[in-house]
Amino acid sequence: MSTRRINVALGERSYPVVVGFGAIIEINSLIPKSAKRAVVITQKEVNFMPKLEIDSTTVNIGNGEQHKNLQTIENLVDKFAEFGLTRNDVVIGVGGGMVTDVAGFAAASWHRGTAVVHVATSLVGMVDAAIGGKTGVNIKQGKNLVGAFWQPSGVICDLDALKTLPDREMRCGLGEVAKYHFLTGDDLLSLEMTDRIARCVEIKAEIVSGDERESGRRALLNYGHTLAHALERSSNFALAHGEAVAVGIIFAAHVAHAMGRIDQSRVDQHYKIIGQTYGLKTKPDEKFNRKDLVALMRSDKKAVSGLTFVLDGPSGIEVVNGIDEKHLDQAFDAMQLNEK
Numbered sequence: 001m002s003t004r005r006i007n008v009a010l011g012e013r014s015y016p017v018v019v020g021f022g023a024i025i026e027i028n029s030l031i032p033k034s035a036k037r038a039v040v041i042t043q044k045e046v047n048f049m050p051k052l053e054i055d056s057t058t059v060n061i062g063n064g065e066q067h068k069n070l071q072t073i074e075n076l077v078d079k080f081a082e083f084g085l086t087r088n089d090v091v092i093g094v095g096g097g098m099v100t101d102v103a104g105f106a107a108a109s110w111h112r113g114t115a116v117v118h119v120a121t122s123l124v125g126m127v128d129a130a131i132g133g134k135t136g137v138n139i140k141q142g143k144n145l146v147g148a149f150w151q152p153s154g155v156i157c158d159l160d161a162l163k164t165l166p167d168r169e170m171r172c173g174l175g176e177v178a179k180y181h182f183l184t185g186d187d188l189l190s191l192e193m194t195d196r197i198a199r200c201v202e203i204k205a206e207i208v209s210g211d212e213r214e215s216g217r218r219a220l221l222n223y224g225h226t227l228a229h230a231l232e233r234s235s236n237f238a239l240a241h242g243e244a245v246a247v248g249i250i251f252a253a254h255v256a257h258a259m260g261r262i263d264q265s266r267v268d269q270h271y272k273i274i275g276q277t278y279g280l281k282t283k284p285d286e287k288f289n290r291k292d293l294v295a296l297m298r299s300d301k302k303a304v305s306g307l308t309f310v311l312d313g314p315s316g317i318e319v320v321n322g323i324d325e326k327h328l329d330q331a332f333d334a335m336q337l338n339e340k
């Protein structure tokens with residue numbers, strides 16, 4: 001068994017991410033020494049249970065974004081109380097990004113901060129969601145609007161878990177991998193799977209280490225996400241996160257082109273990388289209403305001054321505020337999204 005260990009360097013809150021086939025064997029080494037008991041939060045579909053050396057109980061939560069809410073947190077903290085979980089104990093999130101976001105937020109809130117270890121079981125979870133300490137849940141006004149920064153004590157990315165991951169979820173993960181492709185220019189698909197995931201973890205770790213609370217460079221990780229979040233919500237989450245990110249990256253390229261930041265050949269390159277290299281859809285099959293999408297993008301929590309996008313341009317990818325709606329219209333026209 002060969003695993004890779006990547007350090008997320010955050011001073012006293014630094015932690016390792018262990019990547020590889022069979023990495024789950026390292027779980028007990030990531031649990032804080034003070035912990036006498038663990039609550040494992042997972043979903044029945046995930047079916048990837050760590051063997052723990054401390055007393056534990058398992059709680060299954062619902063599957064899907066509609067369960068990523070405050071009701072789920074309330075149910076969980078009730079279970080924590082029943083089990084007698086203390087602040088010195090540990091919460092373990094075993095699942096995709098939905099589970100680790102929920103487990104992280106429940107841990108952050110429990111007794112004002114209890115340790116959490118993440119076992120990422122989806123590709124999105126491994127390359128993105130489980131790393132970096134962003135936790136939270138959705139409310140009806142938007143995704144991830146209630147949450148906390150709460151770094152885990154360690155993260156496991158065991159590639160054995162991916163064997164049961166549905167194909168569609170693998171493709172969603174590739175949407176996030178494609179994002180790193182654009183951020184770094186790295187040819188990530190040329191790497192074998194352990195190295196590919198490890199490289200994505202390294203890229204995310206490096207960005208998070210430099211900007212833990214997203215006051216600057218970390219926002220670049222939202223490349224493709226402004227439209228993606230709107231598409232997810234507007235489709236009532238029929239369109240999955242990674243699928244929406246792939247479309248959102250194409251849309252961002254069109255917005256950048258409409259603003260004169262990039263030329264047509266760079267837009268074409270976006271289509272080639274998303275569509276051909278990563279084999280992802282560049283536009284969704286579903287119909288969307290343009291006005292609804294713009295209203296949702298305006299209410300995006302990143303939109304501090306008008307419409308905010310992460311856009312490609314002459315100095316690379318950067319955050320651009322106050323975008324004129326006419327450029328969005330031009331991008332929608334160019335993309336020929338199915339409209340209703």
Ligand SMILES: NC(=O)c1ccc[n+]([C@@H]2O[C@H](COP(=O)([O-])OP(=O)(O)OC[C@H]3O[C@@H](n4cnc5c(N)ncnc54)[C@H](O)[C@@H]3O)[C@@H](O)[C@H]2O)c1
Binds near residue numbers: 045101125131135144
């Ligand atoms: N915190 C962050 O920085 C961050 C970053 C990116 C995404 N996210 C969040 O992550 C979520 C998306 O993550 P996701 O794509 O992993 O979604 P998800 O957690 O909903 O998982 C997708 C599906 O795969 C199933 N699944 C997961 N692992 C499995 C396995 N090994 N075998 C079989 N089925 C498995 C789940 O049960 C679910 O049905 C969103 O809520 C998004 O907001 C958070």
